Amino acid sequence: MNQVNTMAFREISVNDLQINPVTLFSDGWALLTAGNKASFNSMTVSWGAIGEIWGKHSLFVFVRPQRYTDEFMQKSDLFTVSCFGGTHRKELGVFGRKSGRDCDKYAETGLTTETDGDAVYCADAEMIFICKKTAKTSLEPQNFYDDTIEDDCYPAKDYHKIYVGEIVKILVRE
Numbered sequence: 445m446n447q448v449n450t451m452a453f454r455e456i457s458v459n460d461l462q463i464n465p466v467t468l469f470s471d472g473w474a475l476l477t478a479g480n481k482a483s484f485n486s487m488t489v490s491w492g493a494i495g496e497i498w499g500k501h502s503l504f505v506f507v508r509p510q511r512y513t514d515e516f517m518q519k520s521d522l523f524t525v526s527c528f529g530g531t532h533r534k535e536l537g538v539f540g541r542k543s544g545r546d547c548d549k550y551a552e553t554g555l556t557t558e559t560d561g562d563a564v565y566c567a568d569a570e571m572i573f574i575c576k577k578t579a580k581t582s583l584e585p586q587n588f589y590d591d592t593i594e595d596d597c598y599p600a601k602d603y604h605k606i607y608v609g610e611i612v613k614i615l616v617r618e
């Protein structure tokens with residue numbers, strides 16, 4: 445059994461969140477991690493959203509189908525989003541450029557992981573969202589109202605999958 449180890453972190457509720465929900469992702473960057481202690485993968489994300497759907501506090505991430513992390517997203521009931529608030533840019537650059545198929549990104553960068561039950565997150569982050577997968581859908585080009593999206597973002601037709609997760613725990617650095 446994985447031990448719950450939240451030594452450097454304390455748990456807060458959604459009501460205690462003091463974040464800018466846009467810049468949390470776009471400027472702050474985050475690591476999306478799926479899998480379990482025995483086998484997991486992480487990648488950098490700067491697209492994401494937080495809100496409510498189906499009466500559940502939820503987090504949305506956008507994952508292109510060719511990402512190795514997507515294989516873990518498909519298999520895992522849980523995923524985590526470890527938010528950095530703009531720190532660790534160099535390390536997150538590696539996680540956003542290299543694939544876990546080809547290398548151990550944690551060994552290369554020196555970032556470390558921690559577990560909370562079956563969930564794996566990055567212990568160097570400022571805030572962690574532990575999420576239980578609730579839904580997945582894929583973007584479809586015929587549904588874009590803005591033509592620039594297809595031209596600007598999908599020359600390879602690799603439309604993002606949207607994963608929705610219920611936020612089951614939030615940890616913040618002490």
Ligand SMILES: Cc1cc2nc3c(=O)[nH]c(=O)nc-3n(C[C@H](O)[C@H](O)[C@H](O)COP(=O)(O)O)c2cc1C
Pocket residue numbers: 473485486487488489490491492506507508510511512513514536537539540541542543544545
């Ligand atoms: C700043 C930044 C933000 C990124 N955001 C996303 C994202 O939101 N969704 C996505 O699919 N890829 C995103 N990427 C690309 C992945 O992180 C990158 O392809 C990574 O190497 C995938 O790793 P993997 O194959 O180990 O899953 C981003 C990359 C960077 C540098």
